[in-house]
Amino acid sequence: MKKSLSIVLKSSVVVIGWALTPVIGEYLIDYHRQLSPYQLAFFRYFLAALALYFILILQQKVKNKEIINSLKDKWQKYILVSILSAFMPVLLFLAVENTSASSASFLLNSNIILIPIIAIIVLKEKMRKNYVIGIAISTIGLFLVIFDNNLLALADLSFDAIIGNLLAFGSGVSWALYTVFLKKSFADENPILVTFISLLMGSFYLVFFAFVIPPYVSMTLDFLGIILVIVIAVLSTSLAFSYWLSLLKELPTTQTGIIQSFVPMTSVLLSFIFLNESISYIFGIGGVLIIIGIIIVEWKIKEHLIEGVDDGQNRTSEKEESIDKY
Numbered sequence: 001m002k003k004s005l006s007i008v009l010k011s012s013v014v015v016i017g018w019a020l021t022p023v024i025g026e027y028l029i030d031y032h033r034q035l036s037p038y039q040l041a042f043f044r045y046f047l048a049a050l051a052l053y054f055i056l057i058l059q060q061k062v063k064n065k066e067i068i069n070s071l072k073d074k075w076q077k078y079i080l081v082s083i084l085s086a087f088m089p090v091l092l093f094l095a096v097e098n099t100s101a102s103s104a105s106f107l108l109n110s111n112i113i114l115i116p117i118i119a120i121i122v123l124k125e126k127m128r129k130n131y132v133i134g135i136a137i138s139t140i141g142l143f144l145v146i147f148d149n150n151l152l153a154l155a156d157l158s159f160d161a162i163i164g165n166l167l168a169f170g171s172g173v174s175w176a177l178y179t180v181f182l183k184k185s186f187a188d189e190n191p192i193l194v195t196f197i198s199l200l201m202g203s204f205y206l207v208f209f210a211f212v213i214p215p216y217v218s219m220t221l222d223f224l225g226i227i228l229v230i231v232i233a234v235l236s237t238s239l240a241f242s243y244w245l246s247l248l249k250e251l252p253t254t255q256t257g258i259i260q261s262f263v264p265m266t267s268v269l270l271s272f273i274f275l276n277e278s279i280s281y282i283f284g285i286g287g288v289l290i291i292i293g294i295i296i297v298e299w300k301i302k303e304h305l306i307e308g309v310d311d312g313q314n315r316t317s318e319k320e321e322s323i324d325k326y
Contacts, residue, residue, distance in 0.1 A: 003250075007247065007250060007251065010243040010246055010247055011243075011247060011259050013235065013239055013240055013243050014240045014243050014244050014247065014259060014260075014263075015259060015262045015263055015266050016235075016266065017235045017236040017237075017239060017240035018236060018240055018260075018263045019105065019262075019263050019264070019266035019267040019269075019270055020231065020232065020235070020236050020267075020270065021092070021105075021232060021236045022092060022095075022096055022101040022102075022104040022105045022108070022168075022267055022271075023101045023267060023270045023271055023274060023275065024228045024231065024232045024236075025037075025040060025092060025093045025096045025101070025104075025232075026096040026100070026101040026104075026271075026275060027228065027274070027275065028040055028225055028228060028229070029093055029096055029097055030096055030097050031275070032225070033217070033220070034219065034220050034221050034222070034225045035217065035219055035221065035225070035229075036210065036217035037089075037090055037093030037094045037096075037097070038090060038093075038206055038209040038210040039210040039211070039217065039219060040089070040093050040229070040232070041086070041089035041090045041093055041206050041210070042203055042206040042207050042209075042210040042211075043229050043232075043233060044089055044229070044232050044233045044236075044237055045085075045086070045089065045199045045200075045202050045203040045206060045233075045237070046199075046200070046203035046207075046233075047229070047230065047233030047234065047237075047238075048199055048233045048234065048237035048238040048241075049196055049199040049200040049203060049238075051233070051234050051237075051238035051239070052192055052195060052196040052199065052238045052241075052242070053196055053200075055192060055238065055242055056190075056192055056193055056196060060190070060192065062190065062193060066193070067193060067196070067197065070189060070193060070194075070197065071197055074185065074186070074189075077181075077185040077186070078194075078197055078198060078201060079201070080181060080185075081178055081181050081182060081185070081186075081194075081198045082197070082198040082199075082201035082202045082205070083202070083205065084174055084175075084177050084178040084181065085174075085175075085178050085198045085199065085202045086202035086203075086205050086206055087170075087171070087174040088108075088171045088174040088175045088178065089171070090171075090206070090209075091167050091168070091170045091171035091174060092104060092108055092167075092168060092171040094164075094167050095107075095164045095165070095167035095168035095170075095171065096164070096168075097164065098160045098161060098163055098164025098167070099161050099164030099165050099167075099168060100271060100275075100277050101267055101270075101271040101275060101277065102264070102267055102268040102271045102277055102279060102283070102287075103145055103146075103148065103164070103165055103168060103283065104164075104165075104168040104171075104267075105263060105264040105267030105268070106141075106145050106264040106267075106286070106287050106290055107142065107145060107146070107165060107168035107169040107171070107172055108168055108171050108172045108175070108264075109172065109260065109261075109263055109264050109290070109294070110138060110142055110169060110172040110290060111172040111173070111175040111176040111179065112176075112257070112260065112294045112297060112298065113134060113135050113138040113139075113142075113290075113293050113294060113297055114172060114173055114176035115176045115179055115180060116128075116131045116135065116297060117135065117176075118176050118177060118180045119180050119183070122180050122181070122184060123180065123183065123184060130296055130297065130299065131297055133296055134292075134293040134294070134295075134296030134297035135293065135297070136293075137289050137292050137293040137296065138289060138290045138292075138293025138294065138297075139293075140286075140289050141285075141286040141287065141288070141289025141290035141291075141292075141293060142169065142286070142290060143286070144282050144283065144285055144286025144289065145165065145283055145286035145287060145290065146162065146165040146166065146169065147162065147165075147282075148161070148165075148280055148282055148283050148286070178198075182194065191245055192241075192242065192245065195241060199237075244256075247259065256298070257294055257295055257297070257298025257299070258295060258298075260294065260298075261291040261294050261295060264287060264290070264291070265287070265291070268287070
């Protein structure tokens with residue numbers, strides 16, 4: 001009973017935390033213009049890195065020497081993954097200036113569909129039948145979500161909305177690349193330690209775009225804005241990520257895939273409640289197709305685990321493939 005309650009609570013934190021990311025981004029950047037996309041990305045990563053540091057030191061009892069040694073041994077690889085991780089929130093928060101939080105959430109979560117494609121190229125993994133089916137279905141869904149109402153009003157084509165949707169899709173591509181290169185270069189490392197270092201390094205890059213290189217936006221954060229920045233850093237990033245890793249160890253892959261499919265749906269609900277956003281039936285059909293594709297791809301991973309190879313290796317592969325999607 002206690003384990004079931006723990007899983008429900010962790011899943012709720014993951015879904016709500018990740019669903020809030022584009023909603024808070026749109027509220028602070030587009031609706032109230034309290035922060036630039038670069039500033040919000042910087043605060044999200046820097047504060048999340050601090051929270052993950054205390055998790056490493058206090059809960060996992062990792063010593064500072066281990067962190068330094070990991071960075072020294074693989075500093076070139078850390079530069080690559082930290083640049084990829086820094087692109088994700090920047091592209092996402094740039095996107096919400098031109099598109100809805102609902103669209104941004106669906107397009108960001110397409111990273112699950114993109115991971116097998118990139119893994120085939122980078123890791124030379126086999127393309128499985130269910131990958132093809134899931135990717136094909138989700139590609140149709142992505143097309144519908146990206147173009148949405150423009151499909152019915154080509155004469156009034158909104159390039160801003162399409163650009164915003166493409167930026168959101170780009171954030172999903174960036175996160176998928178980050179995930180695959182994590183698997184390639186850091187399969188033997190503590191995933192929270194790797195994420196801490198990559199987020200901290202990413203925040204160092206972002207600080208220049210946020211506060212040094214013009215044009216930059218003067219911060220006008222009110223009390224609610226400060227609370228929302230803390231929420232997006234601690235709840236949506238460090239806590240959600242830590243709980244996600246825990247769920248990957250406790251649940252079958254199909255169940256974790258279903259949990260992630262609730263993220264964009266929750267974003268739609270939160271956007272409707274707090275931002276008064278509405279959705280078209282074209283968007284709705286596209287969103288459903290994306291979720292179906294996600295579940296099909298995740299389901300195949302479980303089948304592959306049942307089929308064979310070494311159980312310990314497969315669990316590592318499963319964890320690393322799903323690692324740190326937000």
